Every structure is written in structure tokens, then in C-alpha cells.
Amino acid sequence: MVASAALLGSVWVLAVGVAVAQTEVAVPTEVTVSTYSTDLMQLYREARLEDPHVIASYAQAKAGTEHQREAMGALLPQLSFNAGSNRIHQESDLVQRSFDSESYGLVLRQYLYNKAAWENYQKFKSLARQSESQAQDTQAEASVELAQRYFTALAAEDELELVRAERRTTQKSLDRVNALYEKQLALITDQLDLKARVDLLSAQELDARNQASLSREALAEIVGRPVKERLNRVRGDRQLQVSAQSLESWVRDGIALNPALKANESGVEAAGAALRSGKGGHYPTLSLNLSAQQTNEGYNNSLAPRTDSYVAGIGLQVPLYSGGSTSARVRGLYEDQVVAEQQMEAVRRRVVKEITSAYLTANSNGEKIGANRLALESAQLSRVAAEKALSYGMVNSVDVLASVRNEFRARRDLLKTQYDFLSNVLTLNRWAGRPPADSIENVNGWLSPGSAGQDFR
Template sequence: MAASTALLGSALMLVAGTLLAQTEVATPAGVYASTFSTDLMQLYREARLEDPQILASYAQAQAGQEHQREAMGALLPQLSFNAGSNRIHQDSDLVQRSFDSESYGLVMRQYLYNKAAWENYQKFKSLARQSESQALDTQAEASVELARRYFTALAAEDELQLVRAERLTTQKSLDRIDALYEKQLALITDQLDLKARVDLLSAQELDARNQASLSREALAEIVGRPVKERLNRIRDDLELQVSAHSLETWVHDGMALNPALKANESGVEAAGAALRSGKGGHYPTLSLNLSAQQTNEGYNNSLAPRTDSYVAGIGIQVPLYSGGSTSARVRGLYQDQVVAEQQLEATRRRVVKEITNAYLTANSNGEKIGANRLALESAQLSRVAAEKALSYGMVNAVDVLASVRNEYRARRDLLKTQYDFLSNVLILNRWAGKSPTESIEHVNDWLSPGSAGQDFR
């Protein structure tokens, strides 16, 4: 037992001293033929021109502006022109004749007081602001979705390379065991365990390749073209941190800048204006009317000398009773206002929740990244030591498989934590009302330009 312990100690010291030289490289070729690379910012620029959701949001904001202009038109002078030409035949005891008549008229009406029309304009003015805020919110959400799919694609390709690298590493161990087995220095169970693991990893590699292709298709759906380039990856020379601002500062910014919250605030304003417009149905309307007419047709369609008439007047219309429909409409509009207010409150609470979750999760991920890196270094040492000890017959294949699995599990945990960190940073910026372009640029700075992919050693 003492001799075995001393031998194991010597083997571990040898492994620790020659770790870099003994670490085996598995750098498989990428699944895409393109030698060009792209990053998150480039795809974001393309998505702003191609993503149907973003394009629809632009159209929605423009439509809101036009609806506001339409409502404003009811407050401006209403001018109309009419003309007519008639062939008239008169037959009486005194006369029988036929003649042509012509008439031309120009009428202008300008409301001097119309509460319903004015409040209706205020409603559409608020709805236009709501459409603009909703468009900004849609664009912010689309940027987060693009980043999520970008990191999903990276994770899928990482998984493919991890599985392939783990298979190659396990295959090397299997080759050693095969050589030892031929010399009757290894057990058949070790050989079978390693072969079963290699076969399982080969099957997993096929599935990982399919997932990598599917993740690329998800990106193509947004940018409107196949994404064949290599995707830039996270840099290793930077410390990932959220910001120096406190959670309270982020929440304060979200309450002031979040576009979804602004959209709901405009919705409440629009509902209030609609309610006032409904109440305006009980108010009188006052209008100025001007008209000019030229005609040669007299009373009872009789022929008359051509006459020019000019009329100016003030008209007032007072609603008295409309079967109760105006009151019912006002009650319904009041309930609509209550709905809008409750939606605003729900959005306020959601903004606080989303900012808090993203802030705390991103900070936690930032701390986990350092711990995961240390765990990966330890797992690498453990795997190399186990492989060396296997060649001396001091451990069996099960121990080697466990060490290999631990190493690649640590790699997966590190990569996943990095992607989760960047995703939560974008979510935090999105709910805090930061510009999507600035958020994408900030995250894109953490990606390495021209990256050729991970080297899983």
C-alpha cells in the first residue's frame, strides 16, 4: 500500500510539472464553410432593416402620427364646393317652356366650440405618443431576442465542439486501453466502458450538429438571410461586470425611461381624453358658417336672373336627448380608463421586477464566472492526472471517464454563465429604458473581433 501511494504521488507530481505539454488538443473544424466572421452589432444593423416586428413597429408609429393628424382635421375649417346643372321643363296653364339652370356654391364651416372634437384630438395625440413608445419597446425587445438567439447559436456550436472534443479525448483514452489490453495490462471492463462512452458521444455529436444548424436558422429568421459566417465569441481578457450603479439607480432609470411604461402612461392619458370626449356629447357646439352661391334658378325651380348670394352666420347645436346612448358611452369610457390605469400599475410592477431580477442575476453570474474558471482549471488538472494514472494502471476507466465528464461539465458551466451574464445585461438595459443600439454596442465590445471559435483543450 505504501509503495502504491508513493507511486501515485510521483505520478501526480510528474503530471503537475508537465501539464501544458501533456494537455491534448481537440480543435475540430467548424460546421460552416465561410471564412468570414460577424458579430452581434452587424446582425443588429441588418435586423433593423429586415426584422418584420421592427418594420411593423415603424409603420405603427407612423400610423399613429397620421391618425393624430386626421383628428386635428376636424378642428380646422371645413370647406366644400358644389355645382349643379339641371334641365327644367315647366308646363302650366299660362306657360310651357324648358330651360337650363346652373348653380355654384362654396361653403365653409369652422367650429368655434366643440368639446367632443377637441378631446378626441387630445386622445389621438396621446395614442400617437403611445405608438411611438410601443415601437421603441418593440425594438428593445427585438434586440434582446436577437442577442438571445445569437448566444443560443454560440452555445449550440460550443456544445458541438465540446462533445466532439470530449469524444476525441475519450477515444485517446480508449486507444491507450486497447494497447494495454493487448498486452494483458488492462481489464476488459475498462475497454468496454470507454467504448460505450465513445459511441454515446458520437450519437450526441450528431444531435449537437443538428441543434447548431437549427440555431442558425433561428438567426436567419430575424435578419432575413442565411447566417453562414463565424460568430464572434466572448473575449477572455476582460472582467465581466454589470456597472457601478446601484439597484435603486437602475430602478429609478426604468421608471423614468422605460418605453413600455411610457406607452401605458400615454394610454392612460388617451383614455382620459376619450372619457372627456364622451362627456362632450352633452355639450353644445358653436360654429361659424360662411357661404357663397351663384345660380339662375329661382323659387320652385323657376327661371330667374343670375344671382350671387353671400351668407355669414353663427350656428349653435344643443343636444337634448339621444336615448341614453351618450351616458352609456361615458360609463363605458370610464371603465376603459380604469383598465388603462391598472395596466399602467401592472407595468410599473413588472419594470421593478424585471430590473431587479436582471440586476441580481447578472451580478451573480459575474461572480460565478471567476469561480467557474477556477473549477475548470482544477478539472483540467484532475483529468490529465487521471489519464496519466490510467497509463500506470493506478486507476480504472471509470475514474478517467468521470474526470473527463467533470472537465467538460465545467467548460459548459463557464460558457453558459458567460452567455447568461450578457443576456441579463441586455435585459437590464432593456427594462431600464436604455437605447437598444447603445446596449448592443456595449455587449458587442465584449466579443472578440475575428474570433475563429473556441479551442477546447
Template sequence: MQVTARVLGGLFGLAAGVALAQGAVPAAQGVSASTFTTDLMQLYREARLQDPRILASRARAQAGQEYQREAMGTLLPQVSLNAGVNRIHQENELVQQSFDSEVYSLVLRQYLYNKSTWENYQKFKSMAKQSDSEALEAQSEATVELARRYFTVLAAEDELELIQAELRTTQKSLDRVNALYAKQLALITDQLDLKARVDGLAAQVLDARNQVSVSRAALAEIVGRPVKEKLSRVRDDLQLRVSTQSLESWVREGVAQNPALKANESGVEVAGAALRSGKGGHYPTLSLTLSAQQSNEGYNNALVPRTDSYVAGIGLQVPIYSGGSTSARVRGLYQDQIAAEQQLESVQRRVVKEITSAYLTADTSAEKISASRHALASAQLSRAAAEKAFGYGMVNAVDVLTSVRNEYRAHRDLLKTQYDFVTNVITLNRWAGKPPGESVASVNLWLNPGSPAADIADPR
């Protein structure tokens, strides 16, 4: 029995010896990808030109600028040119005649005082600012989603690679146990356990391969094309940290710069201007009118000599009673202003919450990265110890393979923690109001361009 244990120990030592370099990241295998490598910044540039959410937000921002210009136009002079030609036939006791009449007029109207129109312009001016902030918020949100899907692809490929490597290792171990069992040098329980493990891993490979395809399709949805090239991975030679800023400084920066908050601040301004415009319905309006007219038609369509008329006038309109509709509208607009103010308060609280959550989560992830590296090193030592113990007959084959699986799990956890950290940093930048391009550029420095991940070696 001791001889059998030594023989199996030597064989399982070869079968379970997985060359996992500490901190190395596994390479994509079984993934349809080109030999080229792209990084987050490249996909961000493509998404800016292809993501429908970003394009739609830009269009709304441009529309807001045009609506502002339209509202401004109502404050400027309104000039109209009118022309008319009539055929007139007249009959009476003295005369029966037909003639053509011509009327030409040029009219200029300019408000001298119109509170409603002025406040309406202020409303659309604030709405244009709100659209600009909403466009920036949409771009920031889309950037976070792009990063999340980017690292989801990497995580899915990691999962596939690790499962495939574990399957190859377990299958070769099973082949060797089958050969030993045929010589009555292995236990039937080891053979059955290994067979069950192989079958389970084979099923997991199918799910993992499908998840890779699904995650890449989700990434393609944003950039507008199939993403088949390799993706740059997080470098393992860096000490990842959130920043030297304190949480309080992040919160202050977010409250001052967050585009969603700025959009809601503009929304409060919009509501205030709309309320003032509504109140303007109680105010008088004063306007100047200048007109010039040329006509050969007089009173009661009578033919007269061609006459040129020039008129300058000032008109005053004082609203007295409109059935209570103006007052009701003002009360409704006042409630709209309260709603906008409460929405602003809600968004401000959310900004503080999201910044706090992203900062603390990223900070914890940075510490977890170091802990995960130690856990991986411990798992490697545990696997080596299990192999040695098996050689002395102290553990069985399944214990050895369990230690191998734990090593893969530790590697997977390390990679996931790195991806969670980077995603949370981008989320933190988003809520703090950092420009999306600047945020992606800083994170992209943590990626390893053009360097494929290290292959998981198969035992020979």
C-alpha cells in the same frame, strides 16, 4: 500487473491529455461557416432593416402620426365647392317652357367650440405618442431576442466542439485499449466502458450538429438571411461587471424611461381624452358658416335672373336627449380609463421586477464567471492527477476519462455563464429604457472581433 498499469498509464496519459488553455474558447469545427466573422452589432444593424416586428412597429408609429394629423384636420376650416346643372321642363295654363339651371356654391364651416372634436384630437395625439413608445419597445424586445439567439448559436457550437473533441479523445483511447486487450494487457471492462462511451458521444454529436443548424436558422429568421459566417465570441481577458450603478438607480431609471411604461402612460392619456370626448356629447357646439352661391333657379324650380348670394351665419346646437346613449358611452369610457390605469400599474410593477431580476442574475453570473474559471482550473488539475494516479494503478481508465469529461463540462459551464451574463445585461438595459443601439454597442465591446476560438487539440 504493476507493469501493465504503468504501460496503460503512459498510454492514457497521452490519450487523455487535452490541451485546454485556461479561459480559452473553443473554435467552431464541423460548422458550415465562411471565413468571415460578424459580431452582434453587425447583425443588429441588419435586423433593424429586416426584422418584420421592427418594420411593423415603425409602420404603426407612422400610422399614428397620420391619424393625429387626420384628427387635427377636423379642427380646421372645412371648405367645400358644389356645382350642379339641371334641365327643367315646366308646364302650366299659361306657359310651357324648358330651361337649364345652374347652381354654384362655396361653403366654409369652422367650429368655434366643439369639446368632443377637441378631445378626440387630444386622444389621437396621445395615441401617436403611444405608437412611438411601442415601436421603441418592440425594437428593444427584438434586440434582446437577437442577443439571445446569437449566444444560443455560440453555445450550440461550443457543445458540438466539446463533444467532438471528447469523442476523438475517447476513440483514440479505445483504439489503444483494443490493441492492449489483444495482447491481454487491458481489462475487458475498460474496453466495454470505452466502447459504450464512444457510441454515446457519437449519438450526441448528431444531436449537437442538428442544434447548431437549428440555432443558426433561428438567427437567420431575425436578420432575413442565412448566417453562415463565424460569430465573435466573448473575450476572456476582461473582468465582466454589470455596472457601478446600484439596483435602486436602475429601478428609478427604468420607471422614468422604460418605453413599455411610457406607452401605457400614453394609454392612460388616451383613455382620459376619450372620456372627456364622450362627456363632450353633453356640451353644445358652436360653428361659423360662410357661403357664396350663384344660381338662376328660384323657388319651386322657377327660372329667375342669375343671382349671387353671400351668407354668414353662426350655428348653435344644444344636445338635450339622445335616449341615454351618451351617458352610457361615458360610463363605458370611465371603465376603460380605470382599466388603462390598472394596466399601467401592472406594467410598472413588472418593470421593477424585471430590472431587479436581470440585475441580480447578471451580478450573480459575473461572480459565477470567476468561480467557473477556478472550477475549470481545478478540473484540469484533477484530470492531470487522475492520469498520474492511473500510472500507479490507483484508478482505472474510466476514472481518467471521467476526469476528462469533467474538464470539458467545466469549460462548457464557463462559456454558458459568460453568455448568460451578457444576455442578462442586455435584458437589464432593455427594461431600464436604454436605447437598443447603445446597449448593443456597449456589449459588443466585450466580443472579440475577427478572432476565432482556440482549437481543442487532439492527442497524438
């Protein structure tokens, strides 16, 4: 029994490539993989510089900052200079003459009170914060997408190795039945059943090889280059579990820190400022005007001695009636504010739902991993017993095939549960507003022996 367990351990390492003990990772040779390896953190660093969605989001945030500065410019002094040169020809009953005139002017205007301009600045100030939060949310979403594609690539390569291992295991059973059949100790139906299963697994291997290549291409789309390195796999020497932080605490963090929710909060503030700016159309504006002018042109384009004029004044503009357009604009802006508030409420509810779902699913996955490991051990023992029983003629090929399928189904379930757990942990951190780099680094600590892991929160 000890020798059988050692043999099963070797088949498991070859089939899955996940270290149950500290063994070398197996990778499919058809997927061009170099002798070097990469991990999730390295790909995350590359994706931050190459992912078009992330780059575009930060450009949008920078544009929002510039739009804020543009709106602030309307509140600052407005200085303009004008100059003109004219050639004037005059004719009358008494005189006919031509002369050149020149004029130079400098005008400074500063609003002392302009509610619409002030609230417009407040709107763009909120929109700049919204763009920044949206950029953070985009990066968080991109990090989860990268991790999911990373685990999909691992799962695809695992599936390829599992199909190969199952085919080899079934082939050994077929070889054993062929030997028994030659001695007239096995039925032809057993031989045909096993042969059909081997042929089916060979066909499935072709599809699994294609899926492994496609999963690598999905990673390359985000990283911006072909990913040919070996991918670090889930460590077998660490327990996968969520932190002891309660669900209520995760929800509170999400409501306070989630960048998507903060972006919508800024959107509500911007909508409120836009509404106040619209109402400002009913308010008077007060401005200080300073001007200096030099010209040699007099009344009715007549030639005059050079004159320097300096003017200081206060200007008051009171809107009286604009055909109802200002009131209509205010009503439309009010509805825009209602829309922004409802969108924020929808995002708040989604944050609560996503955090709750990811938290409960991750905890369930953590408990399920232990059960899957026990199920795999039982399936391994059942398969070994069935193969021995076949040698003694106590069972038929159908029983052996069922035991082999059960074992490899248990292997797939264990791997899938591990990847689901890590994906849900990243999703939980994303919606809770944790920095993407910290989340990726912590999950990366659960990949490949030798990586420095941290306690996950």
C-alpha cells in the same frame, strides 16, 4: 506538470473555441462558415432593416402620426364647393316652357367650440406617442431576441466542439486501455466502458451538429439571410461585470425611461381624452358659417334672374336627449380608462421585477464566472491525474470517465454562465430604457479581441 498544462490549454482551445489566451477561434466545419466573421453589432444593423416585427412597428408609429393629423383636421376650417345644372320643364294652364338652371355655392365652416372634437384630437395625439413608444419597445425586445439567438448559436457550436473534444479525449483513454489490455494489464470491463462512452459521444455529436445548424437558421430568420460567417466569441481578456450603478438607480431609470411603460402612460392619457370626448357629447357646439351662392333658379324651380347671395352666421347646436346613448358611452369609456390604468400598473410592476431579476442574476453570473474558471482548472488537473493513474493501474475506467465528464461539465458551465451574463446585461438595459444600439454596441465590445468596447452601464 508544465507540459501537461500546455497540453490542456491546447485541448481547451480546440474544444471550445474561446480564447483563454490569444488564439484562433475553432468552428465546426459541418456548419458552412466562411472565412469572414461577423459580430453582434453587424447583425443588429441588418436586423433593423430586415426584421418584420421592427419594420411593422415603425409603420404603425407612422400611421399613428397620420391619425393624429386626421383628428386635427376636424378642428380646422372646413371648405366645400358645390355646383349643379338642371334641365327644368314646367307646364300650367297658362304656360308651358323648358329652361336650364345653374347654381354654384361655396361654404366655409369653422368650429368655435366643439369639446368632443378637441378631446378626440388629444386622444389621437396620445395614441401617436403610444405608437412611437411601442415601436421603441419592439426594437428593444428584438435586439434582446437577436442577442439571445446569437449566444444560442455560439453555445450550439461550443457544444459540438466540446462533444468532439470529449470524444477524442475518451478515445485516447480507450487506446491506452487497449494497449494495456493487450499486455494483460487492464480489465475487459475498462475497455468496454470506454468503448461505450466513445460510441455514445459519437451519437451525441450528430445531434450537436444538427443543433448548430438549427441555431444558424434561427439567426437567419431575424436577419433575413443565411448567416454563414464565423461568429465573434467572448473575449478572454476582459472581466465580465455589471456597472457599479445601484439597483435602485436602475429601477428609477426604468420607471422613467422604459418605452413599454411610457406607451402605457400614453394609453392612459388617450383613455382620459376619450372619456372627456364622450362627455363632450353633452356639451353644445358653436360654429361660424360663411357661404356664397350664385343661381338663376328661384322659388319652386322657377326661372329667375341670376342672384348672388352671401351669408355669414353663427350656428349653435345644443344636444338635449339621445336615448341615453351618450351617458352609456361615457360609462363605458370610464371603464376603459380603469383598464388602461391597471395595465400601466401591471407594466410598471413588471419593469421593477425584470430589472431586479436581471440585475441580481447578472451580478451572480459575474461572480459565478470566476468560480467556474477555478472549477475548470481543478477538473483539468483531476482528469490528467486520473489518466496517469489509469496507466499505472491505480484507478479503473469508471474513474477516468468521471474525471473527463467533470472537466467538460465545467467547460459547459463556464460558457453557459458567460452567455447568461451577457443576455442578462442586455435584458437589464432593455427594461431600464437604454437605447438598443448603445446596449448592443457595449456588449459587442466583449466579443472577439480587437473590438472597441465601452464601459457598460
